[in-house]
Amino acid sequence: MLLITDLEKTYPGPNGGFTAVRGMSFAVQDGEMFTIVGPSGAGKTTLLRCIAGLSAPTAGTISIDGVPIDGPPREFAVVFQDYARSLMPWMSVARNVELPLVKHGSDARSRRRAVEQALAEVGLADAAHKKPFQLSGGMQQRVAIARAIAYRPKVLIMDEPFASVDAQTRADLEDLLLKVREETGTTIVFVTHDVDESVYLSDRVAIVTRSPSRIDRIVSIPLPHPRDQIVTKSLPEFAELRAQVFGRIREMVHDAALADA
Amino acid sequence: MVLPTLARPAPRVPRRRPAPGRPRGGAVLLPLLALAVAVALQEALTRTGVLPGSYFPPASQTAAALLVELGGATFWQTLGSTVSTWLLALLIAVPLGTAVGTVLGLVRPVEAFLRPVVEFLRPIPSVALIPLVVLTIGTSARSALFLAVFASFWQVLVPAIAGVRSAHPIALDTARSYSFTLWQRLRWVQLAAMLPHLATATRLATSTSLILVVTAEIIIGIPGLGHEITMSRSVGNAARMYAYIVVSGVAGIVVNAVVKRLERALFVSHGIGAQA
Structure with missing residues (x-):
């Protein structure tokens, strides 16, 4: 609590x-x-x-x-409104999701699995090797959410x-969050x-x-x-x-x- | 599970300026034309005696002297000693300035403590240190190296301090909320924020250190392009002097272009520029 x-x-x-x-x-x-x-x-x-x-x-x-x-x-994990600043622009989507996991003593393979899972969860499995700036705003926020999910926080x-993000993307992201x-x-x-x-x-x-x-x-x-x-x-x-x-x-x-x- | 794919808006175009296209024919031809006109004008003015030939040998004579030097045994050695001192100066000054700048930028008490020292040392023209350097280090290439490092260090230090502090608060909050270690934060957040600053600083340091190396060679008599320039002058061989001046200039252009290229490659691959 x-x-x-x-x-x-x-x-x-x-x-x-x-x-x-x-x-x-x-x-x-x-x-x-x-x-x-x-x-x-x-x-x-x-x-x-x-x-x-x-x-x-x-x-x-x-x-x-x-x-x-x-x-x-x-x-705890935090998702900020300003996804563009929160993601590291020079790192791939997968690397961005992986970063917070690096310290947890987990080996590279289990990290990679966690990243793949989280990206699949938010519907970005195909974007793993892209850079954030190659994605739309809504997709960038999905990356930030995937990063938070992969971290497995107790409190998000x-x-x-x-x-x-625009209204349609917003509705999608709301449903993603509920899921x-x-x-x-x-x-x-x-x-x-x-x-x-x-x-x-x-x-x-x-x-x-x-x-x-x-x-x-x-x-x-x-x-x-x-x-x-x-x-x-x-x-x-x-x-x-x-x-x-x-x-x-x-x-x-x-x-x-x-x-x- | 796949998300419902309702009509999602097309991905926004990355907010980056498109990479500048290859220079058009005009962009290459016009400067070359200007150069040719300038050379031809100089040739004409000296041939007609408007400019005294003993001070300003015709461009063709300079070119001939340059060709002779290019075929000579010592030219590449001379060029090599200048360029190697210069590159070594950059290899020392850029990492050193970056490291010291990172510490000063992050630990404000240290910066406040050292600021008077920095502000005192920074404006000293490096050439003013030549007598001191000759006394303490001597007349070897190490003197030129010291002067070049001294001059370019400040040019890296100040942007490095600004750069490490320019990390965006949200990026720093992200690092904190995911409990990044100090090293991770430095590497993943702050070093990246520094990059645009460091790139400019490196280019400044590139020209500065060339100036200092050549100056030291001229004044102290360290083997290198500068020494050949002053030697040619003292034996009255103006054409050879200009030939070495041209070589110094071309060396500057080449290294500057290389640094700029590396910078662009780095930024494109890192997607920086949108942030800068």
Whole structure:
């Protein structure tokens, strides 16, 4: 279980600095698909960076199975929005997927097998020897996902991973993620600003407020599995949940606009 | 399992400029034409006495002197000693500047500590060190080597510091989140970010070290192209002097072209350039 308790993150600066997150607490169950959604300007990325151990919280604790996180944990993998920067452009797709495995003392042959499996999983078996820049954006993000899968993380952290690909690719990647999750049982913490995406993918959706962010509410998504872009999104329950999440976010934005006025 | 292949958009064209095509006929012919015109003009001006022939021998005489030298026994030895000192200087200065630059770039306290020393030493013209070098090292080729390394080291050091720091934050985050070791991060993330900087630095260092080697040969009298230039001058053989000046220039062009070629090959194979 991933446990976040009373998390606070303040960036230093004039007038006491900028507090992106304050008093944030929640728990993510093993194998859960947990999505964090909120208006733009909410400290979603900050929160994710703290969970991933890339950024030290100012106060509060984050722990995985009772062990506090004070640096990037071995068993976590992160998929960033900016796939072009995250992949090593001068290395082949296969080599990119292999890199994080190199240290694990695994021999070259088992690494190669893991890479082949992961690339097949994301539908890129034929692109193994290409360089990332020879692939489309969506395919590059698949490589980043394959890299994360091959790593076999306990927790997969994703920061708006599909925000910069086109709508059709995005739908494909969402289904890919659901399939991966189905097959591996990985815990996934996912940040997005897309309400449809959050409802479609998740077991639970956490709505966060604008900064200093805290959890506004957590909505359970009891939609049946396996999910389907057309069938699931046509369900009245989907529309209802979507309206609930979307309505709450709009309310928050509206209230904030009033408060600012 | 194969993913549903709905109409997926065509892969985007790589965001890289297409490799520049082979130079067209004009791109080769025009510079050659300009060169021919310049040579012909020089020939005409000296033959007609507009330029004094004793200082500026006609191009044809320089060419004749060059041919004589090319057939001589010592020419290749002379060229060899200049080029070998020069290449050795590059082989020392580039890795050394890269290594020191990496350390200074990554460990900020060390950089802050050494910055005054660097800022003091860097602007010293290497030729100003010639008396010191003659006193301490002597008049062998090692003196030329030292001066060339000293001058080109700074030209690599400064870009190396900037380069190692130019690694993109997301690439560094990726390295951290997958718990890369320091060595893995250096090799896979930071060295790659340095490459474009190092390529420019290497080309700068290439010209600088040639200048320093030839200068040292002229002033200190170390065997090499520079020494032949100054020797020819002192015996009043202007044509031979120009012949060696031409050889120095051609050597510069050839090595610069080789370095540029290597650089391009490296970048194309590494897909860098989109990032630079």
